[in-house]
Amino acid sequence: MSADLEDDFAFLHQLSRVAAEVVLPRFRTELAVDNKAGSGAYDPVTEADREAELAIRAAVLAAHPGDAFIGEEFGAVGEGAARTWIVDPIDGTRSFVTGIPLWGTLVGRIDRGRPALGLMAQPYIGEDFLGDGNRAELWRNGTGRRLATSRVTAVADARLMSTSPAMFSPEEFARFERVHATARLARYGGDCYAYCMLAAGMVDLVVESSLQPYDIVALIPIVEGAGGAVATWDGGDPQHGGQVIAAATPALLEATMALLAT
Amino acid sequence: MSADLEDDFAFLHQLSRVAAEVVLPRFRTELAVDNKAGSGAYDPVTEADREAELAIRAAVLAAHPGDAFIGEEFGAVGEGAARTWIVDPIDGTRSFVTGIPLWGTLVGRIDRGRPALGLMAQPYIGEDFLGDGNRAELWRNGTGRRLATSRVTAVADARLMSTSPAMFSPEEFARFERVHATARLARYGGDCYAYCMLAAGMVDLVVESSLQPYDIVALIPIVEGAGGAVATWDGGDPQHGGQVIAAATPALLEATMALLAT
Numbered sequence: 001m002s003a004d005l006e007d008d009f010a011f012l013h014q015l016s017r018v019a020a021e022v023v024l025p026r027f028r029t030e031l032a033v034d035n036k037a038g039s040g041a042y043d044p045v046t047e048a049d050r051e052a053e054l055a056i057r058a059a060v061l062a063a064h065p066g067d068a069f070i071g072e073e074f075g076a077v078g079e080g081a082a083r084t085w086i087v088d089p090i091d092g093t094r095s096f097v098t099g100i101p102l103w104g105t106l107v108g109r110i111d112r113g114r115p116a117l118g119l120m121a122q123p124y125i126g127e128d129f130l131g132d133g134n135r136a137e138l139w140r141n142g143t144g145r146r147l148a149t150s151r152v153t154a155v156a157d158a159r160l161m162s163t164s165p166a167m168f169s170p171e172e173f174a175r176f177e178r179v180h181a182t183a184r185l186a187r188y189g190g191d192c193y194a195y196c197m198l199a200a201g202m203v204d205l206v207v208e209s210s211l212q213p214y215d216i217v218a219l220i221p222i223v224e225g226a227g228g229a230v231a232t233w234d235g236g237d238p239q240h241g242g243q244v245i246a247a248a249t250p251a252l253l254e255a256t257m258a259l260l261a262t
Numbered sequence: 263m264s265a266d267l268e269d270d271f272a273f274l275h276q277l278s279r280v281a282a283e284v285v286l287p288r289f290r291t292e293l294a295v296d297n298k299a300g301s302g303a304y305d306p307v308t309e310a311d312r313e314a315e316l317a318i319r320a321a322v323l324a325a326h327p328g329d330a331f332i333g334e335e336f337g338a339v340g341e342g343a344a345r346t347w348i349v350d351p352i353d354g355t356r357s358f359v360t361g362i363p364l365w366g367t368l369v370g371r372i373d374r375g376r377p378a379l380g381l382m383a384q385p386y387i388g389e390d391f392l393g394d395g396n397r398a399e400l401w402r403n404g405t406g407r408r409l410a411t412s413r414v415t416a417v418a419d420a421r422l423m424s425t426s427p428a429m430f431s432p433e434e435f436a437r438f439e440r441v442h443a444t445a446r447l448a449r450y451g452g453d454c455y456a457y458c459m460l461a462a463g464m465v466d467l468v469v470e471s472s473l474q475p476y477d478i479v480a481l482i483p484i485v486e487g488a489g490g491a492v493a494t495w496d497g498g499d500p501q502h503g504g505q506v507i508a509a510a511t512p513a514l515l516e517a518t519m520a521l522l523a524t
Contacts, residue, residue, distance in 0.1 A: 094449050099464030187356050189451020202361030
């Protein structure tokens with residue numbers, strides 16, 4: 001591992017601690033939950049989300065004052081830099097507000113247009129998932145291990161995860177159902193954790209929609225670093241979110257795209 | 263807390279450790295997965311499941327030789343006793359095989375026909391949930407805290423969880439959808455963990471179907487011990503499984519039954 005990568009991963013661990021200090025004391029307590037989507041929808045945003053974003057932003061800009069920073073809650077600072085950090089302090093707010101420890105703090109870095117570094121931190125379980133597109137690691141209790149995706153290439157052999165059927169439009173759901181019906185096993189309720197289990201070789205396929213850039217940018221270098229492949233449903237660049245496939249192998253990505261397009 | 267209850271809870275912690283010793287080393291590794299449902303279905307049963315059941319059974323019958331024991335894998339021993347232990351070593355096998363730490367070891371005890379004691383242990387996270395119908399506790403890192411359900415009484419205010427839409431028949435799903443559409447928030451992918459988050463006040467309502475007795479007996483004393491209520495969809499005794507509702511309050515249970523029956 002290069003000294004640069006060691007520095008990058010060490011900095012991600014530091015950001016994980018910065019976020020956990022703010023977020024963990026508010027997990028499984030009575031929370032002040034705003035409703036930023038207005039009446040009719042329920043989109044919990046907590047104080048934890050806002051304070052963690054400010055804490056992460058302060059740490060990033062202190063260490064890398066020339067970089068740009070985009071957060072879910074407070075928008076962008078310093079656009080136009082060669083490197084842009086993009087952060088979702090609590091990805092999986094429904095998990096968070098129901099006490100389920102599958103939410104995560106997502107920190108991604110885009111270098112000259114390419115997702116190049118990513119962290120998914122789950123501080124209640126005590127896990128940091130890290131990746132740079134060539135290497136991915138899981139750290140827990142001070143011990144790290146390298147991650148590798150499975151070698152599954154056929155949808156019929158794949159363990160499929162997706163956060164919720166509610167994330168798809170009816171037209172999308174009909175297409176998703178073909179993958180769902182073909183897969184060996186399917187499970188809802190993943191959020192960012194599903195992508196990390198894909199990197200760990202425990203899940204083979206994640207198919208989602210309605211993603212924001214801050215939902216996916218951090219996860220791309222982790223999945224790719226473990227040997228997986230990420231793209232939009234029609235094979236485009238996934239960093240802008242929308243309809244996303246993450247697969248254990250490029251062949252499985254192709255097979256899933258074909259099934260979604262049928 | 264009575265000395266009897268202290269003894270019972272201490273014994274449940276012991277069983278949690280006995281199971282974890284067998285199960286944890288096999289979590290997130292390549293597993294020998296049988297397919298007990300035959301071709302067409304995918305129902306993973308691992309060596310961990312079988313060995314953990316034998317280890318728990320040995321510990322129970324050594325400490326309580328006059329009791330009966332029913333396991334998911336190996337069936338019943340000593341039927342007709344006043345007390346029957348009922349065990350699912352890995353509830354949530356789909357979570358287990360996909361690396362998601364929401365599976366649990368379930369140990370329940372039925373005293374003269376009534377679920378009277380329950381454990382849900384999640385050893386990767388390090389949590390033991392315990393209950394006896396009057397009291398429920400969550401233990402982690404050697405520290406316990408008492409659990410209490412929320413005071414939610416209306417379905418419209420409820421955070422709903424359910425393991426999977428696939429657990430319902432089409433007729434059941436149409437009824438479930440009424441609850442789903444009314445609830446404040448809904449999330450799939452809970453298994454036994456959802457009932458424990460209900461006991462912890464983080465979830466208000468769990469609606470499921472196709473449960474086996476060993477899926478639910480251990481959870482009843484935990485939910486009831488935290489102040490919640492458990493019944494079948496038509497208000498019957500939930501200990502035999504099938505269609506089950508767990509609710510934060512008796513009023514929410516009634517309201518959910520009414521909506522399912524509409």
